[in-house]
Amino acid sequence: MESANRHFSEKVRWRWLEVAFWLCTLLPFVVTPSYLSLASQIAITALFALSLDLILGYAGIVSLGHAAFFGVGAYSAGLLAKHYWGEPLAGLVVAAVAAGIAGYAMSHIVVRFRHLALIMLTLGLGLLLHEAANSASGLTGGADGLQGVRVGTLFGFKFDMFGRTAYAYSLAVLFVCFLVSRRIIHSPFGLALRGIRENATRMPAIGAPSRAHLRKAYTIAAVIAGIAGALLTHTTSTVSLEVLSFQRSADVLVILILGGAGRLYGGIIGAVIYMVARDQFSGINPQFWYFWIGLLLVMVVMFLPNGILGGLSRFFPPKT
Amino acid sequence: MLSSLATVLFDGFAYGMLLFLLSVGLSVTLGMMNFVNLAHCSFAMVGGYATVTLVNSFGWPFLATLPMAFLAGGFISILLERTLYRHLYRSSDLDQCLLTIGIVFVSVAAFAWLYTSEQQSARPPEWLRGRIELFGVNFATYRLFLIVFGLAVTAMLVLLLERTRFGAKVRAAVDNQRMARGLGIDVDRAFMLTFALGGGLAGLGGALAIEVVGLDPTFALAYLVYVLIVVAVGGLGSIGGSFAAAVVLGISDMAGKYYFPWLGAFLIYLVMVALLMWRPAGLFGKR
Amino acid sequence: MVAQDIALELPQGVRFALIGPNGAGKTTLMNLMTGMLAPDSGQIFLGGEEITALRPHHRVKKGLARTFQINTLFPQLSALESVTLAVLERDGHAHNWWRGLPRFGAAIDEAQGILDSLKVPGTRVTRELPYGQQRLLEIALALATRPRVLLLDEPAAGVPKDESAALFDAIAGLSRELTILFIEHDMDVVFRFASKIIVMVGGRILVQGAPDEIARDERVREVYLGKTHA
Numbered sequence: 072m073e074s075a076n077r078h079f080s081e082k083v084r085w086r087w088l089e090v091a092f093w094l095c096t097l098l099p100f101v102v103t104p105s106y107l108s109l110a111s112q113i114a115i116t117a118l119f120a121l122s123l124d125l126i127l128g129y130a131g132i133v134s135l136g137h138a139a140f141f142g143v144g145a146y147s148a149g150l151l152a153k154h155y156w157g158e159p160l161a162g163l164v165v166a167a168v169a170a171g172i173a174g175y176a177m178s179h180i181v182v183r184f185r186h187l188a189l190i191m192l193t194l195g196l197g198l199l200l201h202e203a204a205n206s207a208s209g210l211t212g213g214a215d216g217l218q219g220v221r222v223g224t225l226f227g228f229k230f231d232m233f234g235r236t237a238y239a240y241s242l243a244v245l246f247v248c249f250l251v252s253r254r255i256i257h258s259p260f261g262l263a264l265r266g267i268r269e270n271a272t273r274m275p276a277i278g279a280p281s282r283a284h285l286r287k288a289y290t291i292a293a294v295i296a297g298i299a300g301a302l303l304t305h306t307t308s309t310v311s312l313e314v315l316s317f318q319r320s321a322d323v324l325v326i327l328i329l330g331g332a333g334r335l336y337g338g339i340i341g342a343v344i345y346m347v348a349r350d351q352f353s354g355i356n357p358q359f360w361y362f363w364i365g366l367l368l369v370m371v372v373m374f375l376p377n378g379i380l381g382g383l384s385r386f387f388p389p390k391t
Numbered sequence: 392m393l394s395s396l397a398t399v400l401f402d403g404f405a406y407g408m409l410l411f412l413l414s415v416g417l418s419v420t421l422g423m424m425n426f427v428n429l430a431h432c433s434f435a436m437v438g439g440y441a442t443v444t445l446v447n448s449f450g451w452p453f454l455a456t457l458p459m460a461f462l463a464g465g466f467i468s469i470l471l472e473r474t475l476y477r478h479l480y481r482s483s484d485l486d487q488c489l490l491t492i493g494i495v496f497v498s499v500a501a502f503a504w505l506y507t508s509e510q511q512s513a514r515p516p517e518w519l520r521g522r523i524e525l526f527g528v529n530f531a532t533y534r535l536f537l538i539v540f541g542l543a544v545t546a547m548l549v550l551l552l553e554r555t556r557f558g559a560k561v562r563a564a565v566d567n568q569r570m571a572r573g574l575g576i577d578v579d580r581a582f583m584l585t586f587a588l589g590g591g592l593a594g595l596g597g598a599l600a601i602e603v604v605g606l607d608p609t610f611a612l613a614y615l616v617y618v619l620i621v622v623a624v625g626g627l628g629s630i631g632g633s634f635a636a637a638v639v640l641g642i643s644d645m646a647g648k649y650y651f652p653w654l655g656a657f658l659i660y661l662v663m664v665a666l667l668m669w670r671p672a673g674l675f676g677k678r
Numbered sequence: 679m680v681a682q683d684i685a686l687e688l689p690q691g692v693r694f695a696l697i698g699p700n701g702a703g704k705t706t707l708m709n710l711m712t713g714m715l716a717p718d719s720g721q722i723f724l725g726g727e728e729i730t731a732l733r734p735h736h737r738v739k740k741g742l743a744r745t746f747q748i749n750t751l752f753p754q755l756s757a758l759e760s761v762t763l764a765v766l767e768r769d770g771h772a773h774n775w776w777r778g779l780p781r782f783g784a785a786i787d788e789a790q791g792i793l794d795s796l797k798v799p800g801t802r803v804t805r806e807l808p809y810g811q812q813r814l815l816e817i818a819l820a821l822a823t824r825p826r827v828l829l830l831d832e833p834a835a836g837v838p839k840d841e842s843a844a845l846f847d848a849i850a851g852l853s854r855e856l857t858i859l860f861i862e863h864d865m866d867v868v869f870r871f872a873s874k875i876i877v878m879v880g881g882r883i884l885v886q887g888a889p890d891e892i893a894r895d896e897r898v899r900e901v902y903l904g905k906t907h908a
Contacts, residue, residue: 075758076780078758078800083779127485180664183668186425186484187421187484187627188623188667188671191667192664194619195667198616198656199657199661202656202657202660203657206654206657254778258775258777258779259766259773259774259779260772260773260774260775261775262755262772262779263766263773269751269752269754270750275734276735276738276743276819276820277738277763277819278738278768284772284773287775321492324489325492328485358503358504362501364493365493365500366497368496369490372489372490376486
């Protein structure tokens with residue numbers, strides 16, 4: 072039936088606004104070349120937020136410890152570059168695999184719980200990893216971070232202080248991962264994840280193996296988060312303990328909610344706004360930054376529960 | 392060896408009493424309304440700073456400020472409950488988390504601005520600060536005070552819960568909210584009072600904590616983790632569970648710092664994760 | 679003890695009504711059958727195969743489907759998306775994260791067909807559907823799993839009179855090969871659709887039999903039907 076199929080195919084189509092958005096991401100090369108480092112960091116944060124969206128926005132898993140996978144990816148890439156091989160793409164692969172394994176392992180625990188126990192477990196596992204990295208200073212450099220990370224060239228381009236290679240690299244990886252995520256969301260698996268989010272009770276009643284689905288989603292999200300972590304290592308040539316911190320987990324959560332979870336672009340929009348604002352206000356005492364972020368969170372929850380994209384969706388139909 | 396073990400147990404138990412005071416309110420309110428209030432330690436911070444101000448700026452004696460700390464914590468919690476929390480009782484876990492995390496951020500920043508980020512102190516009277524010798528072992532008087540105080544509060548709470556009508560209503564609401572409402576119990580009012588009591592106890596805990604762990608604006612986040620561990624491990628809505636979990640956590644933490652300092656907080660988190668996996672509803676939880 | 683000493687056999691193709699006062703254990707029985715609750719003792723068989731140890735979603739794969747008394751739907755998914763999901767899960771395609779949904783035309787068409795037969799519009803978001811159509815969507819989701827046995831928990835619950843006709847048509851139109859067990863309080867529905875009635879009281883089965891036997895049974899009258907239904 073044509074019309075029935077159209078119900079699905081119209082959601083998969085690229086909107087002109089999306090195309091325009093991605094074209095705009097090329098602007099920093101030309102318009103604000105002095106801000107390319109910041110642009111790379113935004114792209115990395117956007118990728119991290121996108122990975123969280125897969126489990127939070129689409130599957131409904133509230134995680135307060137997602138930085139664990141970001142950190143695993145960052146340290147894996149850092150250790151590879153420091154001890155064996157500085158090739159960035161190899162670092163990406165290693166980071167993806169390491170984070171994927173960590174994610175797969177943790178997913179067996181995480182999918183069995185809900186509500187407070189789930190929140191606590193994700194928080195606890197994140198804190199655990201942070202402590203472990205802190206203690207294992209022989210391997211990780213402890214609180215001082217990983218020193219001596221030598222990142223090689225990317226197709227002959229050096230990572231220099233102008234940031235062009237960094238931004239091109241980050242943007243390209245972000246775009247590829249975005250395409251993959253988009254594919255996932257518009258697939259049967261993506262529909263199943265939304266089903267779990269919408270009504271976890273109904274899923275087994277239609278024969279769905281919810282836990283298997285969730286494990287898969289969690290693993291994929293971990294892989295993408297790990298890749299984001301590796302990008303950070305490559306673009307900054309360091310790994311600090313902070314990549315595993317609760318602060319990072321909380322920040323990415325705020326960013327995703329700000330932009331709007333479950334809308335594919337929410338993490339990216341949130342990252343842009345958050346990072347640009349933070350850069351603009353970087354002169355101000357960091358405490359005041361968190362004051363406004365806190366206030367913003369309260370406002371968003373009370374008045375704009377679907378984030379910025381949710382508020383805007385009155386003007387544009389939602390992606391899914 | 393034995394004396395160091397005794398010290399660890401003693402100090403750990405005292406620390407546990409402190410954690411109990413900080414956590415019991417959250418446990419009961421979570422059990423009653425399932426509202427995830429991550430800002431609970433901000434109430435503690437309010438009480439702590441109230442004491443600091445009264446002692447240092449107004450010259451009040453330390454013990455006299457304790458009731459004020461209690462009231463400060465209670466007041467703030469009622470204020471937040473009536474204005475914000477009330478609207479989110481049926482919202483998702485995520486929304487409640489986000490709202491209350493937002494409040495934590497605001498409170499941390501606000502206190503940093505008002506009092507700077509430095510450690511504050513509010514000294515208890517001389518006679519509480521020394522050491523006492525019992526059975527050949529030296530104990531810090533203040534910690535003894537904490538233990539006695541903590542046990543007294545526990546006893547009062549148990550009496551309140553088991554012997555008063557208010558307590559019966561609270562127990563009914565924790566057990567089965569719908570049924571309690573059906574029986575004509577004003578659950579919302581009982582909850583508000585419980586929330587205030589819990590916030591007050593947290594404020595009290597915040598004031599008492601100053602001498603033991605200090606006070607600075609990061610208190611609201613730093614101790615949140617410990618409080619959540621106590622609540623999650625002890626079981627929602629259970630005073631006995633919070634007590635047991637707080638004591639276990641207090642002693643484990645002391646033992647860890649004393650015997651395995653290189654492990655840091657790793658041990659605590661590992662124990663929590665393991666316990667939660669074994670009993671997701673907490674040791675004494677109902678679900 | 680909410681349910682005890684239940685010995686029940688549901689032959690194929692027969693339509694059973696499960697009635698009893700509130701708290702009699704009817705929904706508990708359904709939860710036990712679907713696996714949402716585990717029995718303290720006893721066994722459950724489906725088509726000769728023991729399913730007692732099977733998790734709920736495995737039982738669905740074996741052909742046991744249910745609807746819920748309170749609408750348990752996917753609020754932000756459209757009706758068509760919901761039923762398509764059920765079909766995809768049934769056929770084992772839901773793990774596929776690489777191919778786009780539009781490529782699964784057969785599943786989409788089948789879902790549309792089910793919705794058409796129940797007269798539920800497909801493209802509206804579930805939470806915007808009127809209550810009666812949501813109840814029908816409940817049934818559509820269960821039917822999408824191609825069950826052999828269908829458990830309906832108060833299908834007519836809360837449906838206003840003007841929408842109940844569509845519901846009754848839907849129930850009447852259900853395949854005669856399906857074994858159906860439905861919980862109902864509305865006696866009109868019961869006597870219209872059931873070929874056998876099971877009466878539960880206080881967690882036990884009081885009596886079971888043909889509708890006219892049950893209507894005449896003194897104990898049942900006393901407990902439940904009331905003297906007016908002669």
